[in-house]
Amino acid sequence: MLAIQTESLVKSYGGANAVDNVSIGVEEGEIFGFLGTNGAGKSTTMMILTTLLKPTSGSARVVGHDVVQSPREVRRNIGYVQQDTAVDEFLTGRDNLMLQARLSHLPAGERGRRIDEILAMIELGARADDATVTYSGGMRKRLDIAGGLLHMPRVLFLDEPTVGLDIQTRRKIWEYIRRVHDEYGMTIFLTTHYMEEADSLCDRVGIIDRGRIRTVDSPSSLKSAMGSEVITMRVEGDAGALASAIHALPGIREMSRDGGEITVYTYSGTSLIPRIFAESGGAGARIASISLKQPTLDDVFISYTGRELRDDEEAAYDRKKAYRKTRELRA
Ligand SMILES: Nc1ncnc2c1ncn2[C@@H]1O[C@H](COP(=O)(O)OP(=O)(O)O)[C@@H](O)[C@H]1O
Numbered sequence: 559m560l561a562i563q564t565e566s567l568v569k570s571y572g573g574a575n576a577v578d579n580v581s582i583g584v585e586e587g588e589i590f591g592f593l594g595t596n597g598a599g600k601s602t603t604m605m606i607l608t609t610l611l612k613p614t615s616g617s618a619r620v621v622g623h624d625v626v627q628s629p630r631e632v633r634r635n636i637g638y639v640q641q642d643t644a645v646d647e648f649l650t651g652r653d654n655l656m657l658q659a660r661l662s663h664l665p666a667g668e669r670g671r672r673i674d675e676i677l678a679m680i681e682l683g684a685r686a687d688d689a690t691v692t693y694s695g696g697m698r699k700r701l702d703i704a705g706g707l708l709h710m711p712r713v714l715f716l717d718e719p720t721v722g723l724d725i726q727t728r729r730k731i732w733e734y735i736r737r738v739h740d741e742y743g744m745t746i747f748l749t750t751h752y753m754e755e756a757d758s759l760c761d762r763v764g765i766i767d768r769g770r771i772r773t774v775d776s777p778s779s780l781k782s783a784m785g786s787e788v789i790t791m792r793v794e795g796d797a798g799a800l801a802s803a804i805h806a807l808p809g810i811r812e813m814s815r816d817g818g819e820i821t822v823y824t825y826s827g828t829s830l831i832p833r834i835f836a837e838s839g840g841a842g843a844r845i846a847s848i849s850l851k852q853p854t855l856d857d858v859f860i861s862y863t864g865r866e867l868r869d870d871e872e873a874a875y876d877r878k879k880a881y882r883k884t885r886e887l888r889a
């Protein structure tokens with residue numbers, strides 16, 4: 559059984575499809591991510607899967623239960639952590655979790671032990687009895703995630719789990735998400751517009767743009783399908799002879815030489831490098847330096863959507879700044 563399965567899911571608002579014919583399957587135990595810019599339809603899809611929104615058409619099942627026909631069964635099996643933190647600032651971390659434990663009908667005898675266990679896992683134990691108003695953004699997010707874990711759901715939904723956090727804090731949160739996944743064996747469905755987040759956390763990524771899924775695969779397959787690994791080297795001695803020898807090797811897409819600088823485009827960079835070294839002796843050339851650049855998930859995203867994975871808010875801010883500047887110049 560798949561943990562999550564959708565068939566031709568559509569959600570339209572006044573004629574426009576926020577979610578447009580989305581069909582995906584998420585395996586049990588997988589970390590699956592939706593990667594897309596703001597407005598792509600990530601949150602809308604997640605709200606349908608968590609029973610908070612009804613689809614316009616199509617269907618979705620979570621751990622085998624239909625989200626429209628059996629919302630209670632779905633809810634019992636899932637945890638949902640919204641994008642905006644939902645902690646009560648005047649309560650302590652522990653009290654926030656106790657409140658949630660009651661709301662999610664966790665048996666009274668289990669609450670204390672479960673909360674301690676989860677606080678330890680996300681390393682909040684030492685600050686558990688401080689008011690959350692004193693917590694940093696990263697600590698609040700950890701507390702939020704803890705709240706989603708209290709009833710040990712089979713599937714955990716995380717909507718943009720690290721948005722707005724600095725990169726160090728973001729990496730910490732990734733570590734906690736991985737730990738939760740490994741220790742509890744949970745299926746995790748997350749959304750993000752951060753390329754590095756999808757790349758480092760997800761077993762498989764669905765690229766979503768304007769409500770549509772453009773492709774689904776593992777980050778490494780997506781990147782290697784780009785077929786554009788680039789090897790650059792600086793050569794001493796007979797660079798021309800080495801270039802000819804490399805050109806005869808299998809797996810070369812394209813190459814160029816500028817004096818002692820040779821650039822090779824290939825589908826199989828890591829296996830090609832030792833062969834290039836093997837050829838260099840016979841060609842009377844010495845490789846002084848060599849580097850291999852792999853395509854990033856950003857390159858993949860651009861190739862599927864024609865757009866860059868830039869933070870739209872940042873872009874809007876830049877535009878506003880530029881506009882203000884022009885006005886200042888005019889004045
Ligand atoms: N309640 C709503 N009414 C009308 N349009 C909406 C509503 N919610 C979302 N949308 C639109 O649906 C699209 C997808 O939004 P959303 O799922 O929030 O995207 P994301 O989470 O990927 O940023 C956007 O164009 C958004 O403006």
Ligand SMILES: [Mg+2]
Pocket residue numbers: 600601602641717718
């Ligand atoms: Mg969103």
